[in-house]
Amino acid sequence: MLQEKSLPEGEDGFTTAQTAGHVEAAAGSPAMGVAGLSNSLSSPQSQDPEQTIENIKVYLHEKELWKKFHEAGTEMIITKAGRRMFPSYKVKVTGMNPKTKYILLIDIVPADDHRYKFCDNKWMVAGKAEPAMPGRLYVHPDSPATGAHWMRQLVSFQKLKLTNNHLDPFGHKTITHDISVHQHHHKIILNSMHKYQPRLHIVKADENNAFGSKNTAFCTHVFSETAFISVTSYQNHKITQLKIENNPFAKGFRGSDDSDLRVARLQSKEYPVISKSIMRQRLVSSHPGQLTSKSDLNALHSSHQGLQHYQYENGAHMQFGAADAQDLPLNSFTAQRDSGLFYHCLKRRDDHYFRSPPPYDQQMLSPPYRNEVAPRDACMYSTSGAEIAGVSGVDDLPPPPPPLSCNMWTSVSPYTSYSVQTMETVPYQPFPTHFTTTTMMPRLPTIASQGSQPPSESHFSVYNQLSQSQVRERVPTSSFQRERVHPSLCERKPPSPHINTANEFLYSQSFSLSRESSLQYHSGMGTVENWTDG
DNA sequence: TCGGCTACCACGTTTGAAGTGG
DNA sequence: ACCACTTCAAACGTGGTAGCCG
Numbered sequence: 001m002l003q004e005k006s007l008p009e010g011e012d013g014f015t016t017a018q019t020a021g022h023v024e025a026a027a028g029s030p031a032m033g034v035a036g037l038s039n040s041l042s043s044p045q046s047q048d049p050e051q052t053i054e055n056i057k058v059y060l061h062e063k064e065l066w067k068k069f070h071e072a073g074t075e076m077i078i079t080k081a082g083r084r085m086f087p088s089y090k091v092k093v094t095g096m097n098p099k100t101k102y103i104l105l106i107d108i109v110p111a112d113d114h115r116y117k118f119c120d121n122k123w124m125v126a127g128k129a130e131p132a133m134p135g136r137l138y139v140h141p142d143s144p145a146t147g148a149h150w151m152r153q154l155v156s157f158q159k160l161k162l163t164n165n166h167l168d169p170f171g172h173k174t175i176t177h178d179i180s181v182h183q184h185h186h187k188i189i190l191n192s193m194h195k196y197q198p199r200l201h202i203v204k205a206d207e208n209n210a211f212g213s214k215n216t217a218f219c220t221h222v223f224s225e226t227a228f229i230s231v232t233s234y235q236n237h238k239i240t241q242l243k244i245e246n247n248p249f250a251k252g253f254r255g256s257d258d259s260d261l262r263v264a265r266l267q268s269k270e271y272p273v274i275s276k277s278i279m280r281q282r283l284v285s286s287h288p289g290q291l292t293s294k295s296d297l298n299a300l301h302s303s304h305q306g307l308q309h310y311q312y313e314n315g316a317h318m319q320f321g322a323a324d325a326q327d328l329p330l331n332s333f334t335a336q337r338d339s340g341l342f343y344h345c346l347k348r349r350d351d352h353y354f355r356s357p358p359p360y361d362q363q364m365l366s367p368p369y370r371n372e373v374a375p376r377d378a379c380m381y382s383t384s385g386a387e388i389a390g391v392s393g394v395d396d397l398p399p400p401p402p403p404l405s406c407n408m409w410t411s412v413s414p415y416t417s418y419s420v421q422t423m424e425t426v427p428y429q430p431f432p433t434h435f436t437t438t439t440m441m442p443r444l445p446t447i448a449s450q451g452s453q454p455p456s457e458s459h460f461s462v463y464n465q466l467s468q469s470q471v472r473e474r475v476p477t478s479s480f481q482r483e484r485v486h487p488s489l490c491e492r493k494p495p496s497p498h499i500n501t502a503n504e505f506l507y508s509q510s511f512s513l514s515r516e517s518s519l520q521y522h523s524g525m526g527t528v529e530n531w532t533d534g
Numbered sequence: 535t536c537g538g539c540t541a542c543c544a545c546g547t548t549t550g551a552a553g554t555g556g
Numbered sequence: 557a558c559c560a561c562t563t564c565a566a567a568c569g570t571g572g573t574a575g576c577c578g
Contacts, residue, residue, distance in 0.1 A: 077570090077571085079539090079540080080539090080540070080541095083569085083570090084569070084570095086569095086570090117537085164539085192538075192539080193538085231538095232538060232539050232540080233538080233539080233571085233572090233573095234571075240571070240572095243570080243571075244570085244571070247569085247570065247571090248546075248547055248548090248569090248570090249545095249546065249547055249548085249568085249569040249570040249571090250545095250546080250569085250570045250571060251545080251546050251547075251570085252544070252545035252546045252547095252570070252571080253545080253546095253570070253571055253572080
C-alpha cells in the first residue's frame with residue numbers, strides 16, 4: 001500500500017480559487033481576442049506554476065506490459081455486454097493538492113479516421129472510419145475525492161468496459177441538470193476495427209470551484225502505449241497470447257503442464273507461456289509472425305515526445321455563450337458543431353513558448369461527444385511503491401523538452417469539417433509517450449467572433465511537464481492483489497452533487513477535448529498507416 | 535463466399551457472505 | 557461484542573468456437 005504523501009508547503013496554496021482566478025483573468029473578458037487570451041493565459045502560469053493543476057503527474061501502471069501489447073498492436077475485445085480492457089488502465093497520481101478535490105475520468109477517442117483490417121498478419125487501413133458516435137466518459141466512482149485520496153494508492157479504471165452496442169441502455173440518455181436523471185454507466189461505446197486512444201482527465205472539483213463556473217481547470221494525460229484497436233475477436237495471435245499470459249482470468253487457456261511452461265520460458269523470454277490456443281494457432285497459421293520493423297515501432301512510439309498542459313475554462317459557457325451548462329443539449333452533435341471555435345494553449349515548463357502545433361501521427365481524433373457518469377463501482381487498489389514504479393510515461397523520454405502546440409478548433413463534424421487550414425500549418429513534432437494537458441478556453445462569443453481564421457501561432461505555447469526524476473521499478477504482472485485493496489476506497493458512495501455539475505462541466509469539456517484531439521490527429525495524420533503484427 | 539459478430543461454453547479468478555475461533 | 561481469519565459458492569471475467577448474418 002502506498003504511503004499517503006504530503007505535498008510541499010508551497011503547494012498548500014494550490015487552491016481552486018486561485019487557479020480559477022487565473023482563468024478568470026485570462027479568459028473572462030468577452031471582448032478578449034486571441035492575442036489577449038494567449039497573453040493572459042500564459043502569464044499567470046508562468047508566474048506561479050506551483051499553484052496550477054499542471055503540477056500533477058500521472059504514471060501509467062504496468063507500463064512495460066502496456067508496451068508489450070503496444071508493440072504487438074494492442075487489441076481490445078468489445079462485446080455487446082461490454083468487455084473490460086486488459087491491461088487495465090491504472091495510474092499513480094502525484095502532485096495534487098491533498099486537500100483539493102478532483103474528479104478523475106477517462107474517455108476513449110478515435111486515434112484516426114480509418115477502419116482497419118488484419119491482413120497478412122498485420123493491421124492495414126481498410127477504409128474510412130464509421131461515423132463516431134457520441135462518446136462517453138468513465139468517471140472514476142471515487143470522484144470527487146481529495147488529492148490525498150487519489151495519491152494514496154493506485155487509481156484503477158479496470159471496471160471500465162468497452163461495448164460495440166450503440167443501443168446500450170445508457171447510450172442515448174442526455175445529461176441534465178439534475179443528478180437524479182444522470183445515467184451512471186461504465187461502458188464506453190466503440191466501433192469495431194477502429195483505433196482508439198484512452199485519455200485520462202483530472203478535473204478540479206473543489207467546493208470553492210463549482211462546476212458550471214468558468215473557473216474549472218483540468219488536465220489531460222495521454223499514454224500512447226494504451227492505444228488499441230477494438231475487435232470483436234482477436235486478430236493477432238500474439239495479442240491473444242499476451243492476454244492469456246498476463247490476464248489472470250484467462251489462466252484457463254494457459255498450458256497446464258508445468259514442465260512445458262518451464263521449457264517455454266527457457267525458449268522465449270518475451271512469451272514464456274505457450275498456451276493451447278497458441279499452439280493451435282501456430283499449427284494452423286500459414287502466416288508466421290512478421291515482426292514489425294523497428295522503424296515502424298519507433299514511428300509509433302516517437303509520436304509523443306513531449307508533455308503538454310492545457311488549461312480550459314469551462315467549456316459549456318464558452319461553447320454556448322450565455323447558455324448555462326445545464327442547457328446544453330448533451331447528446332447533440334449539431335449543437336457542438338455550431339458551437340464555434342475552440343483554442344487550446346500550451347506552455348512549456350521552462351516558460352519557453354513554442355509555436356508548433358502538436359503532431360499526433362496516429363492518435364486522438366475525436367468527434368464531439370457527451371459525457372455521462374460512470375457508476376461508482378470501480379475501486380482504487382492499494383499497492384506498494386514497487387507496483388507502480390516503472391510506469392512513468394515520461395521517465396524514458398529524451399532530455400530535450402517537447403515542442404508545444406497551439407491549435408484552434410472550428411465547427412466540428414467528425415473527421416470532416418475540422419479546420420484544415422490549421423492542420424496544414426501544423427509541422428510534425430514528436431510527442432511524448434505520455435503527455436498531459438491543461439487548457440484554458442475562452443468564452444464562446446469571443447472565440448466565435450474570431451470567425452474561422454486560424455489563430456496566430458504566437459498565441460499559443462506549450463508547457464512541458466517532462467520529468468527526469470521518475471522512479472522506475474519493477475512492475476508485477478498480476479495486479480489482482482486482493483489483500484491490498486483498501487476497503488474504504490471500494491465503498492459504494494451515493495452520487496455526489498459534484499457529479500452533477502461535473503457532468504455538465506465534463507460533458508462540455510469533452511467536446512473541447514475532442515477537438516483538441518482531432519486537431520492533433522490531423523496534424524500528424526498519415527505517418528503511421530499500418531500496425532504490423534510481430 | 536467471407537469477414538465480422540454473437541451466444542454460448544469451460545475454466546479460472548474475484549468477491550463477499552457466512553462460519554469459526556480467539 | 558468484536559475482530560481476524562478461513563471457507564465456499566455465486567458472480568464475474570476470460571478466450572475459444574460454432575453458427576448466424578449481411
